[in-house]
Amino acid sequence: MLGKWYTYTNFGYGKKKIYKIHLTNKNLRKYKKHKVYNGKKALKTSKYWTATQIGKYHGYRWIHTYGWQQSAGDGDYYNLHKFGKHKVLTAAGGARIWVSAHYYRSKSVAKKMGTKHYRKFIYYPDLW
Structure with missing residues (x-):
C-alpha cells in the first residue's frame, strides 16, 4: 500500500481531476496509546494516522x-x-464502509479507469 496513488474523480463537486495520496510509514502507523487533545494542541499532534485493525468486510x-x-x-x-x-x-469510510475512490499507481491509469465500479463494494450514492 505504501507509495503514491492517483484517482480521477470530482468527489461529487465540479469538474473531475487527478487527486493524489501518498502513504508512508510516517503517516500510517500502528496504534500507540496516547492522549487525545482538543484545540490548537490537537492540530500540532495530528500529523500521524493510526492503523487500528484489519478486518474482512464485503468480501475484502x-x-x-x-x-x-x-x-x-x-x-x-x-x-x-x-x-x-x-x-x-x-x-472508504463510514458505518457501511462506503467507497469514496479507487486509486491507481499512475495518473494515466487513474484517468482511464475513472469512477469504475468493482463487485461487492458499496459506493456513496452522491459521488458516483
Missing part, C-alpha cells in the same frame, strides 16, 4: 484507520486488491 480485507486525534466517527478504510492487471487501492 481492509485496514481500518482513525485520525491520531479523532474522538468520534467511524474512521477510514483502505483495501488493496488486484483487478485484472491493475493494483487498486480503495478508500
Whole structure:
C-alpha cells in the first residue's frame, strides 16, 4: 500500500481531476496509546494516522484507520486488491464502509479507469 496513488474523480463537486495520496510509514502507523487533545494542541499532534485493525468486510480485507486525534466517527478504510492487471487501492469510510475512490499507481491509469465500479463494494450514492 505504501507509495503514491492517483484517482480521477470530482468527489461529487465540479469538474473531475487527478487527486493524489501518498502513504508512508510516517503517516500510517500502528496504534500507540496516547492522549487525545482538543484545540490548537490537537492540530500540532495530528500529523500521524493510526492503523487500528484489519478486518474482512464485503468480501475484502481492509485496514481500518482513525485520525491520531479523532474522538468520534467511524474512521477510514483502505483495501488493496488486484483487478485484472491493475493494483487498486480503495478508500472508504463510514458505518457501511462506503467507497469514496479507487486509486491507481499512475495518473494515466487513474484517468482511464475513472469512477469504475468493482463487485461487492458499496459506493456513496452522491459521488458516483
